[in-house]
Amino acid sequence: MDGTTAYPTIRDIAARVGMSKSLVSLALQDSPRVAQASKAAILSAAEELGYRRNAAARALVAHRTRTIGVFLLDLHNPITADLVAAVQEEARRRGYQTIVVVGGDSATERAEIVKLLEFRVEGIVAVGHRLPAGGREAITSTCPGVIIGSEQTGVPDLLSISNDDAVGARLAVEHLISLGHTRIAHVTGGRSLVARRRRRGYEQAMRDSGLGAEVSCHDGDFTDEGGHHGAWAALTSGRPPTALFVVNDFAAFGAMAAVVDLGLRVPEDVSVVGYDGTRLSGLRALSLTTVVQPLESMGSQAVAHLCSRLDGDDASPKKRIRLTPSLVARETTAPLRTAEHEGA
Amino acid sequence: MDGTTAYPTIRDIAARVGMSKSLVSLALQDSPRVAQASKAAILSAAEELGYRRNAAARALVAHRTRTIGVFLLDLHNPITADLVAAVQEEARRRGYQTIVVVGGDSATERAEIVKLLEFRVEGIVAVGHRLPAGGREAITSTCPGVIIGSEQTGVPDLLSISNDDAVGARLAVEHLISLGHTRIAHVTGGRSLVARRRRRGYEQAMRDSGLGAEVSCHDGDFTDEGGHHGAWAALTSGRPPTALFVVNDFAAFGAMAAVVDLGLRVPEDVSVVGYDGTRLSGLRALSLTTVVQPLESMGSQAVAHLCSRLDGDDASPKKRIRLTPSLVARETTAPLRTAEHEGA
């Protein structure tokens, strides 16, 4: 049950076709220096023997792995899947492989990052709202890194790719205003950087629209529960809002539930806007209006950056890329009902 | 920008502390044969130099990688995350590492499986409703495999771990019956094996409860849209059901939307039961009654099986493990309203 010995080696192939192992190696790389006939023989022998290249051996001698490590902070976040797909796609296009590891507690995170390093990945793409534990060390050693979804400052050699939360928040607010809403409250995501940016974007957009006096924030977090909590607080306040801009989609789902729990309806009584553009937001039963992040572009730019650094194009000393989000209007937002209809 | 040379080797450590590289190797493995003093010196030198073990080199010589490959068919499926967590946890507990790859189109699937083999993983856990392209070859070569979530027949040396769909379907039907429902329709998932099992389980449970005459199936699939379609068909049929058992959670969400689109309410007019127990089903805005699969147990048993085979315990020639699901009653199911109240 030895994991390796059962595999045939180039030596086995060589023996079978009666040539040297160097020739076999050349043939396997499709080198033009090998005669067509020999190449064919070698290839078919390899096939018959069920030969598989040994990644360890070739990495050892080639001094490179052409592999990019992908670290996932949270597999449960639905945007992770799209990001991984984009990263994988772009890496393949550029001739790199990816291996992905998934975080857990902080010890696991550290261990997984170390594993990536031991595999000698040539670059690391971290996906998540923060750097993995041990991520800093990883980056400050030889391997370049990119973090998607967070903005780490003060980590040299680390590029952060994110969407422009200020723009996204503005998009949400302006959408609501265009629908006639003025009493627009915000359910926050706590004190994380992303949450604070969205909050500031909301406040700024409100002020810019002359609605500075209507600014109203309620504590929540990035979860269903947090959204429910924040929305509940907003709607039971002295001056309940007619619209809610919630820090992310999951929390927005919680907010929708809170509206219903209070005997109100979405969107007739309260409009709700989320953030992220997760696939879930498109579910018919939810159909959430939300700000969508350009995930595909974020993923491919991460790989593009890594590859250009690996190719020695040091002409990209960027520390941050902020992409522009967009808004998808669905069924949780509707024009404000006028006072006459409301009977209020 | 060479991925490897920048890393210090045991030779560098040896030079720095003035000992031989074998001693360094031993010390790094925490061998008792090394003097405490030397060990300390070596460890601190390694630390200072930023030494990282070279996985390729040690795999090459050790003839084993202690690594299990995890193949993910669909990252978007929310149950994938829980399964991965369970697999990873169990592997770590047993001293194995995991590396995960993610499928895409069939060429990608094949490539990713090959990659796993080239890494010389000692076993493969595939997660998904079917085998990855190239999976069959992977298994029939030296590496043992387990597939979670599907039941592949006719692939030797492949264990499939799944939940017992017949039991799950029965749980759903009996729950509905206990609530007083008799007109219980099923929204199917198409012709896949899992879909057929759930359908048969539904039919059998209905018959066993003397409701054979009420059996009513409507075509859907495993998506939001498919569920909406099937539920619509069921509810607009000549004899509309008062309860729906839907093939999976996603489709159940679509079914919930269909109920609403028809001007009816969940659960007052129509009860809905899903399948899988995805986290989403717990969202307050959805709060779906569903059959939950024992994901943690499925993941850990997969690894347990692999490890026992790797340790030579050939005493487990199992081809299939079926675990028992359970039902979580939430807010999409309610007692049948009696005729008087219905006014029908």
Place this chain on the structure above:
DNA sequence: GTGAAAGCGCTAACAT
């Protein structure tokens, strides 16, 4: 066009 030989970083006998 083909083969021989060196060596990647490491482990594991086998010496000392």
Place this chain on the structure above:
DNA sequence: ATGTTAGCGCTTTCAC
């Protein structure tokens, strides 16, 4: 307790 040596599977000069 520590050093020497061989060799894992492969790529890559360098000869022939």
